[in-house]
Amino acid sequence: MGEAVARFWREIPQRYNFMGNKCGSCERIFFPPREACPFCRRKSMGKMQEVQLTGKGEVVTYTIIHVGPEEFEEQVPYPIAIIKLEEGPQITGQIVDCSIDDIHIGLKVESTFRRIQAEGYTGAIYYGYKFKKCE
Amino acid sequence: MRDVAVIGVGLTQFGELWEKSFRELIAEAGAKAILDSGISGKEVDAMYVGSMSSGRFIGQEHIGALVADASGFSFAHVPSTRVEGACASGGLAVRQGYLAVASGMHDVVVVGGIEKMNDVGGTSxxxxxxxxxxxxWEAFFGATFPGIYAMIATRHMHDYGTTREQMAQVAVKNHMNGVLNPYAQYRKEISLDAVLNATMVAYPLGLLDCSPVSDGAASIVLCAAEKAKKYTNKAVKIIAAGQASDTLALHARENICTLQATVHAAKMAYKQANLTPKDIDLAEVHDCFTIAEICAIEDLGFVKKGEGGKAIDNRITTRDGSLPVNTSGGLKAKGHPVGATGVAQVIEIALQLRGDAEKRQVPDARIGLAHNVGGSGATCTVHILEAM
Amino acid sequence: MEEVGIVSYGANIPRYRIKTEEIASVWGKDGRSISEGLGISEKSVPSVDQDTATISVEAARAALKRCAINPKDIGAIYIGSESHPYAVKPTGTIVGEAIGATPDLMVADFEFACKAGTAAIQTCMGLVLSGMIRYGLAIGADTSQAAPGDALEYSAAAGGAAFIIGKDQIVARINHTCSFTTDTPDFWRRAERKYPSHGGRFTGAPAYFKHITSCAANMMNHMGTKPDDYDYAVFHQPNGKFPIAVAQKLGFSFEQIKQGLIVSFIGNTYSGASPIGLSSVLDVAKPGDRIFVTSYGSGAGSDSFDLTVTDAIKDLKRKNAPSIAQMVADKEYISYGVYAKITDLLYWE
Structure with missing residues (x-):
């Protein structure tokens, strides 16, 4: 599966560092970055600017995964949440380092750098963001 | 644009069909539909088939040609096209067939939907x-498909006070209907306790909140309404075909609990039919998870947003309620061979409007709606059918 | 000669802990006596999503949070570890990208058993002093491996610390460094083997003790100092007993090594051990404090450092990242079964 690496590599700026972008026309911020603003469309073309997001936000909704995909089997039960980032965009991510009972809508979280998946024992290891409770 | 009629329907058994191959299933459904319609094979102008992921399920793409070949149409060189929109692939195929006839391009079109899911392991x-x-941006981080609907459920519970019991009642109701459907995967009732105590899949959804992995195929024959009488006296008319899309990822939507694709596809359909939700006598909605049926009856306008749970408590959607929903058993009990589902939903509505729904017949059904969703709501089709 | 030293520092310790007694009970041993013998009551365990790369990134980010350095001014990243996630493909590139230091920088991964992290500090010092780079990032981190049932299983732990080395805004000046190196095979892991092997009691006198005492003595000779001149001392800590014994041998008191002695609470973090000990000292150090550090890496060698804390430590935003004490306290216990699952002891094909 070594050939799949390019697809991940391309997204390293997002997965490691929350690199999003902003519409130069309406100022809306997007993560992951978009080619054009879906609200301004042609007015935004050529005006999309890179912005680095903080990776901080709060839980909009969540679930506890009890039956996980193969790569995540060892981690069940694990929480997955939709996080609304401070800058506006919403993203999906795992919440770690806290008791399942602590997770609730509105929980403030920040990002932490973790291993997300690996292609078996011989393939590439993919890193990226997960979230933990804000101190 | 001209009116389009459904003149024939054909279903295979839904379930774990170990003895049947993909080809056998689609050929069986197609043959049943053609025999039901009264047309001869020579009269088929085109075929559309919905399949979500034959490539992953059976390692076979190029399904348009395969279906034409398996159904005996390869030497007639009939144009055959596969359409894909995840679990809404069947609904999309119906709409493509509808457009082909409505436009005047073709007079008789066979639409199929199929999925053969049990040839791979459960995890796969x-x-x-x-x-x-x-x-x-979702699955990579460990979000499963039930997990995504579970996040809709968590937020629905938070915003509207919907309960796990209300969701469970959807499964209980659909299993009661499934008992009466000879093609259903599960023809047995389940208790509320059984649903609530089932193994957790993705909180708050347990195993019995989820539709099963199924094999099955469905097919309908469409023709110009003005020519329907030539073939059958059991035709029903498709009076609206709505479709809409939304963001692929659930998280990108402003409101997690509203499937805007459903809202917009329904709006398009009601406008085309010049009807309101009140005019609908019964509906087949996309209950891939119990929460999905609650959201669907809200987003289709049958009840106010947030009142889907209460509608279940008030038994509005049971077979004897004011708006019977999923008389077929729904995806939950009838089974959910994903590509077949959208076509099978239209078949249930057609059977009900024809008066052919046997023990699950809704009396005096005149107008019915079929609602098919792909993914977590990125694709949606809404078809409205009327008795002729 | 120009001054060089630590400009900022940060550490990371995984939250999972397993008690020595829990491991002992699986193997039918007396947990209390093992715990007392080793001076280790519990050890940190990485979760399935933590490895040397994630620990290094979190430690480096903690160091950057405490100061105002632009990551683009970091000209080199050297990560010392014996558990790099890849045998071939650097950990340093992952860290460089994750902290925004790429692409104009030098990167290589280091391995010298438990002292590769302090070797990285020395390398950065040389590059900074020569003027080749403005800042260097030196990291020692490990998710140590131990064969099930081996004596090492009670101690092999996970954690790491990162140091930004530079010439300006130094919070701890490095007055001098020296090393003591011989070819002594006391502990090793052959290429393509999962778990290390060791020489049992041979790891003591001719290895750990000889190298640390020789290196430390050389350092004090060079500097004309004696143990009393230091406020704190940190020695490599493979268990809770060795560092206390080596301190005694050299004439340091328990009070001097107490702040940097973390092994009893988190186990042996290998390349992370001396760096975490030094981080713990920096967590509480005041201007003027003098710190003595001697690491040890099997195979074998020691690196000594003589440091003086400067006034700039008052400006370092130490609270912007968790202290070692906070990370030691933030924990969740796991059973041996969970430990076996997440540390891949149950691997089968």
Whole structure:
């Protein structure tokens, strides 16, 4: 599966560092970055600017995964949440380092750098963001 | 644009069909539909087939040609096209067939939907279903497909006070209907306790809140309404075909609990039919998970947003309620061979409007709606049918 | 000669802990006596999503949070570890990208058993002093491996610390460094083997003790100092007993090594051990404090450092990242079964 690496590599700026972008026309911020603003469309073309997001936000909704995909089997039960980032965009991510009972809508979280998946024992290891409770 | 009629329907058994291959299933459904319609094979102008992921489920793409070949149409060189929109592939195929006839391009079109899901292991089937979600920004991080609907459920419970019991009642109701459907995968009732105490899949959804992994195929024959009488006296008219899309990822939507694709596809359909939700006598909605049926009856306008749970408590959607929903047993009990589902929903409505729904017949059904969703709501079709 | 030293520092310790007694009970041993013998009551365990790369990134980010350095001014990243996630493909590139230091920088991964992290500090010092780079990032981190049932299983732990080395805004000046190196095979892991092997009691006198005492003595000779001149001392800590014994041998008191002695609470973090000990000292150090550090890496060698804390430590935003004490306290216990699952002891094909 070594050939799949390019697809991940391309997204390293997002997965490691929350690199999003902003519409130069309406100022809306997007993560992951978009080619054009879906609200301004042609007015935004050529005006999309890179912005680095903080990776901080709060839980909009969540679930506890009890039956996980193969790569995540060892981690069940694990929480997955939709996080609304401070800058506006919403993203999906795992919440770690806290008791399942602590997770609730509105929980403030920040990002932490973790291993997300690996292609078996011989393939590439993919890193990226997960979230933990804000101190 | 001209009116389009459904003149024939054909279903295979839904379930774990170990003895049947993909080809056998689609050929069986197609043959049943053609025999039911009264047309001869020579009269088929075109074919459309919905299949979500034959490539992953049976390692076979090029399904348009395969279906034409398996059904005996390869030497007639009939144009055959596969359409894909995850779990809404069947609904999309119906709409493509509808447009082909309505436009005047073709007079008789056979529409099929199929999925053969049990030729791979359970884990693999679940992972294939997850390809309907955003692979790079949802699934990559460990979100499963039930997990994504579970996040809709968590937020619905938070915003509207919907309960796990109300969701469970959807499964209980649909299993009661499934008992009466000879093609259903599960023809047995389940208790509320059984649903609530089932193994947790993705909180708050347990195993019995989820539709099963199924094999099955469905097919309908469409023709110009003005020519329907030539073939059958059992035709029903498709009076609206709505479709809409939304963001692939659930998280990108402003409101997690509203499937805007459903709202917009329904709006398009009601406008085309010049009807309101009140005019609908019964509906087949996309209950891939119990929460999905609650959201569907809200987003289709049958009840106010947030009141889907209460509607279940008030038994509005049972077979004897004011708006029977999923008389077929729904995806939950009838089974959910994903590509077949959208076509099978239209078949249930057609049977009800024809008066052919046997023990689950809704009396005096005149107008019915079929609602098919792909992914977590990125694709939606809404078809409205009327008795002729 | 120009001054060089630590400009900022940060550490990371995984939250999972397993008690020595829990491991002992699986193997039918007396947990209390093992715990007392080793001076280790519990050890940190990485979760399935933590490895040397994630620990290094979190430690480096903690160091950057405490100061105002632009990551683009970091000209080199050297990560010392014996558990790099890849045998071939650097950990340093992952860290460089994750902290925004790429692409104009030098990167290589280091391995010298438990002292590769302090070797990285020395390398950065040389590059900074020569003027080749403005800042260097030196990291020692490990998710140590131990064969099930081996004596090492009670101690092999996970954690790491990162140091930004530079010439300006130094919070701890490095007055001098020296090393003591011989070819002594006391502990090793052959290429393509999962778990290390060791020489049992041979790891003591001719290895750990000889190298640390020789290196430390050389350092004090060079500097004309004696143990009393230091406020704190940190020695490599493979268990809770060795560092206390080596301190005694050299004439340091328990009070001097107490702040940097973390092994009893988190186990042996290998390349992370001396760096975490030094971080713990920096967590509480005041201007003027003098710190003595001697690491040890099997195979074998020691690196000594003589440091003086400067006034700039008052400006370092130490609270912007968790202290070692906070990370030691933030924990969740796991059973041996969970430990076996997440540390891949149950691997089968």
């Amino acid at each position: 089937a679940t992972e294939t279903l997850a390809t309907a979600a955003d692979q790079e």
